[in-house]
Amino acid sequence: MATFDPYHKWLAIPLEEQPADYYQLLGLSRFESNVEVIEIQADLRMSFIQQMSTGPHVALSQQILNELSEARICLLDSQRKAEYDTELHARLGSFDFEEAEADEMSAPAETRIIAAVDADTSVTDLRGDDDAAKKSRWNKESRQSPSSPSRMTYGIAFCALATMLIAVVAIVWNRDDNDSVVAGDPSASGDATPTDAAPTDVTETPDETNAGSGSSTIAETDPPNNVRTGAPLGEPLRHDGVVRHVAFSPDGERLATVSGDFSARLWDARTGAPLGAPIRHDSWVGHVAFSPDGERLATASADGRLWDARTGAPLGEPLWHQDEVWHVAFSPDGERLATASADDTARLWDAHSGAPLGEPLRHGGVVWHVAFSPDGERLATASGDGTARLWD
Helix, strand or coil, rough: CCCHHHHHHEEEEECCHCCCHHHHHCCCCCCCCHHHHHHHHHHHHHHHHHHHHHHCCCHHHHHHHHHHHHHHHHHHHHHHHHHHHHHHHHHCCCCCHHHHHHHHHCCCHHHHHHHHHHHCHHHHHHHHCCCCHHHHHHHHHHCCCCCCCCHHHHHHHHHHHHHHHHHHHHHHHHHHHHHHCCCCHHHHHCCCCCCCCCCCCCCCCCCHHCCCCCCCCCHHHHCCHHHHHHHCCCCCCCCCCCEEEEECCCCCCCEEEEEECCCEEEEECCCCCCCCCCEECCCCCEEEEECCCCCCEECCCEEEEECCCECEECCCEECCCCEEEEEECEEEEEEEEEEECCEEEEEEEEECCEEEEECCCCCCCCCCEEEECCCCEEEEEEEECCCEEEEE
8 A cells, every 4th residue: 555645645745856845835936035925825735734634644734734834934034034045045056947947938838838737847856866757757748749739729629619509509599488479478578477576675674683783684775885785994904914814802993903914903993094003023923812801902923922902012921832823812801811822732821911821731733723611611722633622
């Protein structure tokens, strides 16, 4: 039985290109510099691997999640990325990537398409594959001659034939409809009898017992600028990177946003005006939560942090884990804060002082989410080890 290779199966990285560099792990072009591209690709890869964490390869999925997390942190930190890129250039040797790209673009289009199917052949060459393997790749790329009919040609012909067939069917169908109308079939002409007619008044009214709960039915006569229509209110609330999470304050007057641009921001929830300066972090920020009284803000980043929700001033020291913090949640009474981390633990903290409360709550994989029960007596955690757990 063949050995299961998660890098090839899940990330499309062939054996000869392993161990993969950070760019290959995240499915990026080498030396990609766009922060949003890096962040989005990392999210996509990690989300997919999370789905694999409930099968027979739990341990492997956790290993790869940790490697993806490490790659993400490095490539989103400009200083660490610069150091890594220098090291990677040295490791790859003096290969001229620009010249290789120019050669590829000068090749016939069909050859480029076939070549693109192969995973990064230049890297394979650098890793010392033999002449036979190179010749095999050359033969593969050369099998389709530019003079032979391409798949695109066949595709165009097929589309044209399908279009003609659809047109013929439509003509026949319309002729049958017209014959029905001439024969006096009222249903064919769309003239329904009074007993079959649909109601003309389709306006529905809100359920007054649920007013304000979000369960009211939208009437079709609502004006287009009504909030229930989904019309935008004001201008977009902009960051310089991907916005990862939003949260309203308990009184609904403020909105908090967090982003891959290493910041959290507070906004007037009615006007969209920014409230104060951005709240800076040392890494991307993935989650945010208001305390029940609306006076404190918690954020999840490379660490957990507490902030004054009015001024944006930090409260106490960072809430450290051994790895990134993914999620934060206040207890209903606002006295405790729970954090979930990629270090396979959740933790409880004093929500005023930031002091840790008890030992870490351990899982066998990344802890993605934490939630308090309504009475604050229990904590639920969700993990990449395929389990959710309840804690006192």
